[in-house]
Amino acid sequence: xxxxxxxxxxxxxxxxxxxxxxxxxxxxxxxxxxxxxxxxxxxxxxxxxxxxxxxxxxxxxxxxxxxxxxxxxxxxxxxxxxxxxxxxxxxxxxxxxxxxxxxxxxxxxxxxxxxxxxxxxxxxxxxxxxxxxxxxxxxxxxxxxxxxxxxxxxxxxxxxxxxxxxxxxxxxxxxxxxxxxxxxxxxxxxxxxxxxxxxxxxxxxxxxxxxxxxxxxxxxxxxxxxxxxxxxxxxxxxxxxxxxxxxxxxxxxxxxxxxxxxxxxxxxxxxxxxxxxxxxxxxxxxxxx
Amino acid sequence: xxxxxxxxxxxxxxxxxxxxxxxxxxxxxxxxxxxxxxxxxxxxxxxxxxxxxxxxxxxxxxxxxxxxxxxxxxxxxxxxxxxxxxxxxxxxxxxxxxxxxxxxxxxxxxxxxxxxxxxxxxxxxxxxxxxxxxxxxxxxxxxxxxxxxxxxxxxxxxxxxxxxxxxxxxxxxxxxxxxxxxxxxxxxxxxxxxxxxxxxxxxxxxxxxxxxxxxxxxxxxxxxxxx
Numbered sequence: 001x002x003x004x005x006x007x008x009x010x011x012x013x014x015x016x017x018x019x020x021x022x023x024x025x026x027x028x029x030x031x032x033x034x035x036x037x038x039x040x041x042x043x044x045x046x047x048x049x050x051x052x053x054x055x056x057x058x059x060x061x062x063x064x065x066x067x068x069x070x071x072x073x074x075x076x077x078x079x080x081x082x083x084x085x086x087x088x089x090x091x092x093x094x095x096x097x098x099x100x101x102x103x104x105x106x107x108x109x110x111x112x113x114x115x116x117x118x119x120x121x122x123x124x125x126x127x128x129x130x131x132x133x134x135x136x137x138x139x140x141x142x143x144x145x146x147x148x149x150x151x152x153x154x155x156x157x158x159x160x161x162x163x164x165x166x167x168x169x170x171x172x173x174x175x176x177x178x179x180x181x182x183x184x185x186x187x188x189x190x191x192x193x194x195x196x197x198x199x200x201x202x203x204x205x206x207x208x209x210x211x212x213x214x215x216x217x218x219x220x221x222x223x224x225x226x227x228x229x230x231x232x233x234x235x236x237x238x239x240x241x242x243x244x245x246x247x248x249x250x251x252x253x254x255x256x257x258x259x260x261x262x263x264x265x266x267x268x269x270x271x272x273x274x275x276x277x278x279x280x281x282x283x284x285x286x287x288x289x
Numbered sequence: 290x291x292x293x294x295x296x297x298x299x300x301x302x303x304x305x306x307x308x309x310x311x312x313x314x315x316x317x318x319x320x321x322x323x324x325x326x327x328x329x330x331x332x333x334x335x336x337x338x339x340x341x342x343x344x345x346x347x348x349x350x351x352x353x354x355x356x357x358x359x360x361x362x363x364x365x366x367x368x369x370x371x372x373x374x375x376x377x378x379x380x381x382x383x384x385x386x387x388x389x390x391x392x393x394x395x396x397x398x399x400x401x402x403x404x405x406x407x408x409x410x411x412x413x414x415x416x417x418x419x420x421x422x423x424x425x426x427x428x429x430x431x432x433x434x435x436x437x438x439x440x441x442x443x444x445x446x447x448x449x450x451x452x453x454x455x456x457x458x459x460x461x462x463x464x465x466x467x468x469x470x471x472x473x474x475x476x477x478x479x480x481x482x483x484x485x486x487x488x489x490x491x492x493x494x495x496x497x498x499x500x501x502x503x504x505x506x507x508x509x510x511x512x513x514x515x516x
Contacts, residue, residue, distance in 0.1 A: 005417045006435065007332045007427040018333055025335045043366045113499040114492045115456040117463065117470050122488040125481050203349070210351035214463040214474075221353060228361065235362040242350040242358070249349035 040235070050233040054240055057229065067220035068244060075206040076139065078144035081197065082205070085145055085150025091182060093157045104153075111150035117214055119143040125217040136217035137242065140209060148205050155197045159190035192263055199256035203249045210245070220244065290486030292476050303472035304494060305380055310458040310468060314393035315451055321394060322401025330409055332427055340402070347399040352460050356397045359388040363514050389461045393454065402449045406442025409435060420424060441513045448506030452499050469494070 010018060040046060053059045090109075092104035111119070120143035128135030163186050171181035192197075210221045220241060228237035293300060328340035347355070363369065370387035412435050420434040462470030473491040477484050 005414055005421075006330060006430055008421055010332065014332075021333045022335045025333060025339070029335070029339060039366055045366060110492070112498065113452075113456075113496040115459040115470065115495060117459040118473060118488060118492055118495070121470075121474050121477055121478040122484060125477050125484045179401050207349070210353040211460065211463070213353055214470075221351070221357070225357070235358075238354060238358040238362045242346075242354050245351055245354060246346055247347040250345070253349075257445070 049231075050236050053227055053231050053233070054236070063220070063223065063244075066218065067223045068248070070137075070281065071206070071209045071220045072216050072248070074141055074144075074209045074212070074217075077141045078148060078205045079202050081141065081145040082147075082149035082152050082201070085149025086156050089149065089153035090156030090160070092181075093153060094160060096098050096178070104135050108150045108153045111146045112154070114147075116147045116208055117211055119146055120211060120215055128215065133218050136212065136215045139215055140212040140217045140219075143211075144205050144208055147208075148201055151204075152198065152201055155194055155201070156190065159194040159197075160186045163189045165268075195263055196256050196260045198243070199252060199259060203252050203256075206248060206252065207238055207245065290483060290490060292480050292483050293487055293490045293493040296476070299472060300469075300490075302379060303467060303469045306386075306468035307455075307458050308467055308498075309380060309382075309386075310390060310393060310461055310466075311451075311455045313458060314390050314397060314458070315454055317394035318397035318401050318454065321398035322406060322449070325398055325402035326405035326409070327431075329406060330431075335359065344399045345400055347396055348403070350396075351394050352392070352457055353463065356389055356392040356460060356464055360385065363388060387463045393457065393461070397450065397454045397457070401447065404446035404450050405439065407446055408439035409479070411442040412438045441510070444506055444510045444513065448503055451506075452502050455498060455502060456495070462485075490496075505507050 003118050054063075083120070089104050089108050092100050093108065095101045095104070098204045120139055124136065124139040128137075131138075167185055167189065171185045172178075176184065179205035209219055209239070213221045213225070214220045216222060224237050224241045228234040231237075325340050325343060328336040329344070331337065359368070368388075370391070372386040373382060373384055373387035375382040415436065416434055417430055420430040425433060458468060459470035462468045462472075462474070467475070469491060471485060476487045
């Protein structure tokens, strides 16, 4: 349901009223922006020295190479590993045998409920602490893999279950074994349905790479914090950090939209199978983590 | 695990802070998020734009950056929250706590808004059309017809947003309040040989808390279900 069904096309009086609201709201927004701008100006936050570091080639290169690139690598490694983890456990959750299904369910539920930071500290003190920067780096990747992998396991399970029952029944009827039905019939269809959700999970992983700050892993936030301390310009530093993350995540979101349009042939609907979206709850809200 | 058993009072205090963060930021984020959702579905284009921009920016910024902003960048421009200084029992609610609560609330509000919006989207189209057909204005359509159904439909996504908030309170531990995560890190740092026991205890408490929230959400969903 789009927002426009909630109200009628406005009549002349309502148009006037809305124009009034628009002017009032615009004034309030402008006043707030102006006030913030004035405060920042009074505190000298617009001074050239505050922002100089972000146009100094040496620092820009450091931010791009030691910050953005490292974060992207970290996120990519975490996503690839979590897709593998998610596939294994998502399929295990659907296994016939309770000896496979129950442990897999327990693992997935556990890692979904435990905060990533706790996992990160455990991995760091078990593995990373003696291995310097790369130890911290892999602690972050492994913790993100466990968490995002568990979320993806749930996504894959829901996706496989969303494929109509007739598909697996037909597969079994022509003599395929269960693993064959899963690999050849269910997964190709499920992955198609799940692609947008997988990409949303990439956004979560990308954002969560910032948590590496807690174990002093290399990355954008740690680098920016040092820059902020060195130049005493925390405000511009964190604004730039946030903008970089917003930009990276928005690019991913655009890719998600393109993939969705391509996969679903421009119909924009969530799925060729009715009810998939409501059952799996894979709307935007499920990006909450 | 011994180090945890010897310091149960510290563990209790740490989870006390976690729950304080969760409850205060949860309530504020619900209020703010509802206002945002109202802006995003309303008829005034400027409000829609403001709401959309807010959600776009805040949802795509890592929570850690939001919190660092309020903790370290805010004070540079006089945003210190120094007027907050309470002592509630053995919990100290100071300016750092307030800054982190503000960051958590603003961040979670964007997700609350999206959860509510997904609930509104779940209400069948005919409901809004029928409400308009009987002559209700926008406020009436929302209040009498859409929101009662939308709020029911948004209980599950809202629960996952609030569970995410509960887990996100650990990020506060990384920058200055000794809540559950910071306490767990402290214990592990003091005695790395007990790291698995420490992790199991803290993780188990989080699992229990998360299940408690999702149990309440399930109860609420069943209780509110119509027919």
